[in-house]
Amino acid sequence: MTKPVDDKEAERHRAKMAKRKSVQDEEVAGKTYEKGLLIVHTGTGKGKSTAAFGLALRMIGRGERVGVVQFVKGAWHTAERDALAKFGDQVAWYSMGEGFTWETQDLARDIAAAERAWAKAVELTNDDSFGLVILDELNIALRYDYLPLDEVIATLKARRPRLHVVVTGRNAKPDLIEAADLVTDMTLVKHHFAAGVKAQPGIEF
Amino acid sequence: MTKPVDDKEAERHRAKMAKRKSVQDEEVAGKTYEKGLLIVHTGTGKGKSTAAFGLALRMIGRGERVGVVQFVKGAWHTAERDALAKFGDQVAWYSMGEGFTWETQDLARDIAAAERAWAKAVELTNDDSFGLVILDELNIALRYDYLPLDEVIATLKARRPRLHVVVTGRNAKPDLIEAADLVTDMTLVKHHFAAGVKAQPGIEF
Numbered sequence: 163m164t165k166p167v168d169d170k171e172a173e174r175h176r177a178k179m180a181k182r183k184s185v186q187d188e189e190v191a192g193k194t195y196e197k198g199l200l201i202v203h204t205g206t207g208k209g210k211s212t213a214a215f216g217l218a219l220r221m222i223g224r225g226e227r228v229g230v231v232q233f234v235k236g237a238w239h240t241a242e243r244d245a246l247a248k249f250g251d252q253v254a255w256y257s258m259g260e261g262f263t264w265e266t267q268d269l270a271r272d273i274a275a276a277e278r279a280w281a282k283a284v285e286l287t288n289d290d291s292f293g294l295v296i297l298d299e300l301n302i303a304l305r306y307d308y309l310p311l312d313e314v315i316a317t318l319k320a321r322r323p324r325l326h327v328v329v330t331g332r333n334a335k336p337d338l339i340e341a342a343d344l345v346t347d348m349t350l351v352k353h354h355f356a357a358g359v360k361a362q363p364g365i366e367f
Numbered sequence: 368m369t370k371p372v373d374d375k376e377a378e379r380h381r382a383k384m385a386k387r388k389s390v391q392d393e394e395v396a397g398k399t400y401e402k403g404l405l406i407v408h409t410g411t412g413k414g415k416s417t418a419a420f421g422l423a424l425r426m427i428g429r430g431e432r433v434g435v436v437q438f439v440k441g442a443w444h445t446a447e448r449d450a451l452a453k454f455g456d457q458v459a460w461y462s463m464g465e466g467f468t469w470e471t472q473d474l475a476r477d478i479a480a481a482e483r484a485w486a487k488a489v490e491l492t493n494d495d496s497f498g499l500v501i502l503d504e505l506n507i508a509l510r511y512d513y514l515p516l517d518e519v520i521a522t523l524k525a526r527r528p529r530l531h532v533v534v535t536g537r538n539a540k541p542d543l544i545e546a547a548d549l550v551t552d553m554t555l556v557k558h559h560f561a562a563g564v565k566a567q568p569g570i571e572f
Contacts, residue, residue: 171474172473172474172475175473175474175477176473176474196564196565196567197559197564199559199564199567199570202556203414204556205554207551207552208418208549208551209408209414209418209421209551209553211421212418212421212422212425213413213414213417213418213421213553214421215421215424215425216414216416216417216418216419216420216421216422216423216424216447217417217421217569217570218421219420219421219424219446219447219450219451220417220420220444220446220447220450220569220570220572221446221569222446222450223445223446223447223448223449223450223451223569224446224568224569226569239425240428241424241425241426241427241428241429242421242424242425242428243428244428245424245425245427245428245454246424246428248453248454249450249453267380267381267384267385267388268377268380268381269376269377269380269381270377272380293569294569326569326570339556339557342557343557343559343562343564344413344557344558344559345556345557346412346413346414346553346554346555346556347412347553347554347556348414348418348551348552348553348554349410349551349552349553349554350551351407351409351544351550351551351552352544352547352548352549352550353549354402354404354548354549357548359401359402359404359548360401362401362404363429364422364425364426364428364429364431364498364499364531365404365422365425365531367425
C-alpha cells in the first residue's frame with residue numbers, strides 16, 4: 163500500500179504545512195483569557211447529548227466534577243449513567259424529566275417536572291465543586307415554554323466565572339444562542355432509520 | 368415561577384402530544400433489524416471526536432469493548448484517554464498519529480504514520496471482542512490522500528455485521544458518506560475563539 167513520494171511533492175507539502183502551522187500558531191497566540199463557557203448543542207442530527215457526555219469524560223480526565231440534570235428524557239441515557247457511575251462522587255446525575263412529553267400528555271405535570279429540574283440545575287450551578295454542568299434537553303423545556311426563557315438565560319449568564327455549562331436539545335431559542343459562547347448545530351446528513359434499521363443498545367440508548 | 372394551566376390549553380396539549388406519540392410509535396414499529404453501523408462525524412464545528420467518545424461511554428455502559436485509533440492528533444484527547452483508563456481492558460486506545468500534519472511538515476512520515484494507524488484499525492475491526500471501533504481523524508488522512516480511499520471504504524463495508532465503526536474528522540469524502548449508515552455534520556454556529564477566549568483544559572483538550 164506504500165505510496166511513493168517524490169522530492170518536489172514533499173517540498174510542496176512541507177511549504178503548505180509550514181504556512182498552515184504559522185496561521186495556527188498566530189491564532190493560538192491571539193487567545194488570551196480563560197472563562198467558563200456557555201455551550202449549546204442543538205440541531206436535528208444525532209450527537210447533541212452524546213457530545214455533552216464526551217465532554218464530561220474530558221472534564222473527568224482533568225479531575226473536575228460533573229453534574230448532569232436531565233430535563234425530559236426520563237428513562238434514557240441509562241448506559242452513559244451506568245458507565246459514569248464508575249467515577250463515583252465525581253459525577254452527580256439527576257433525571258428529573260417524566261419521560262418524553264408525548265408520553266405524558268399532561269401539560270401541568272410536564273411544567274412541574276421542568277420546574278423541579280430547573281431548581282436542581284440552579285442548585286448545581288451554585289455549587290462550586292462542579293466544573294461542568296450538563297442541562298440535558300433543557301432546550302425542549304424552553305421550546306414548549308415550560309420555563310421562563312428570560313429567567314433561565316439571566317441565571318446562566320450570572321453563573322460562576324469558571325463554570326462550564328452545556329445545554330442540549332433541538333430548536334435552541336435564538337436568545338439562548340445569542341447568550342452562548344459556543345454553539346454547534348448537529349446537522350442530520352443521513353440516518354439509518356430511513357433504511358429500516360432499528361434503535362440499538364449502545365447506539366441510540 | 369409556576370405557570371397557570373387552563374383546561375382548554377391542557378386538552379390541546381394532550382391531543383397534540385397523543386398525535387406525536389402515535390407518529391413516534393409507528394416509526395419505531397417500522398424499524399425491523401439491527402446491524403453494526405458505519406457512522407461519520409464531520410463538519411467544521413466542535414463535537415466530532417467528543418460525540419464519538421460519548422458513544423464509547425454508552426457502549427461501555429452496555430458492557431461492550433471499545434477500540435480507539437487516533438490517526439492524526441498525536442498528543443490530544445489525553446484527558447479522555449485518562450478517564451477511559453478507568454474501564455481497564457474494556458477500552459483499547461492507540462495513538463498512531465505523529466501530531467498534526469502542520470506540525471510535522473514531512474509528507475513521507477505522515478503517510479507512514481497513516482499507514483501504521485490504518486493497519487491497527489484493520490486489526491481492531493477484525494477482533495470480534497470489540498463492539499465499537501473509533502477511527503479518530505481518519506477523515507484527515509483520507510483528505511490528504513495518505514491512504515487509498517477505495518481500499519479503506521471496501522474494508523469498512525466488509526466489516527463484521529455487528530461491529531459499529533465511527534469515523535471522525537472534517538471534510539469527509541463523499542464516497543465515505545455514501546457508504547455510511549449515519550452521518551452527522553457538526554456545524555459551527557458560534558465559537559468562543561472569535562471572542563478571544565483561549566483553549567482550556569477540559570473543553571478543548
